[in-house]
Amino acid sequence: MRALLLTLLVTCLPATAAELTIETPNGAHAWTTADLLAHPARTEIDIPQDVSYKRAMHYQAVPLATLLTGLKPDDTLQAVALDGFAAELQAAPLLAAQGARAWLAIEDPAHPWPPLGDEKPSAGPFYLVWTDPAAGRIVPEQWPFQIARLRYLAPIAQRFPALLPAADASPAVREGFLAFQKNCLACHRLNGAGDAAFGPDLNLPYSPTEYFADDFLGRYIRDPQSLRRWPQAKMPAFSREILDDDTLHHLIDYLRHMAKRKA
Numbered sequence: 001m002r003a004l005l006l007t008l009l010v011t012c013l014p015a016t017a018a019e020l021t022i023e024t025p026n027g028a029h030a031w032t033t034a035d036l037l038a039h040p041a042r043t044e045i046d047i048p049q050d051v052s053y054k055r056a057m058h059y060q061a062v063p064l065a066t067l068l069t070g071l072k073p074d075d076t077l078q079a080v081a082l083d084g085f086a087a088e089l090q091a092a093p094l095l096a097a098q099g100a101r102a103w104l105a106i107e108d109p110a111h112p113w114p115p116l117g118d119e120k121p122s123a124g125p126f127y128l129v130w131t132d133p134a135a136g137r138i139v140p141e142q143w144p145f146q147i148a149r150l151r152y153l154a155p156i157a158q159r160f161p162a163l164l165p166a167a168d169a170s171p172a173v174r175e176g177f178l179a180f181q182k183n184c185l186a187c188h189r190l191n192g193a194g195d196a197a198f199g200p201d202l203n204l205p206y207s208p209t210e211y212f213a214d215d216f217l218g219r220y221i222r223d224p225q226s227l228r229r230w231p232q233a234k235m236p237a238f239s240r241e242i243l244d245d246d247t248l249h250h251l252i253d254y255l256r257h258m259a260k261r262k263a
Contacts, residue, residue, distance in 0.1 A: 045058070050129065059129060065097065071094075077089045077152060107127070141183060163180075177254050199234070203261075207259035
């Protein structure tokens, strides 16, 4: 495996700013908030429907691709947030200059962002946001906030073989595995495999396909609050614009398949 380490460390400085350190094969560079706000590619962007704030937001931001020198489209990155959320991100959409475009939003200490909710912090100091996300079918898990680290990853088959379907699995199950990586792995582990520490394991001790009857699992994924409502609920709804019906069925096929492959 070619040597590549890209680490983004966020260190909050009291009442001032944060520091962003990026390491690539070209060397390491530490960016303070002030450095990023003065970056020549820094601009102001409007996000009509911010995923985390659920309303229009205005940010000072830098195109993320300008900070990811040395990466290739088929590489995989992982954004690890301060709360344990760990989003697997394919590099190709992060590097794209057309269509859906990734931006590193930078919280200015002089003008802090609003909190995400009662007794919650803001999405800062660094937040991955997208312009024209529909063009790339960008899902909520690709909007990590409070980013603590961004690192290069080996292929998932090498890191977590316990997630893999059987060699003779159907095409639908294999499509479901891809959907699981994109939509679920940021929050959940399966068979104990994964880096997230946000949601429960989806196979141990039981798969949700074993305790949701009939079509209730699909309904739960579509709108969790319609079946289980409590103040601490964190799972987002997956609309058809994010997860179409066929993909949802394939995801459930994968979970049902993996229920027979418990670690």
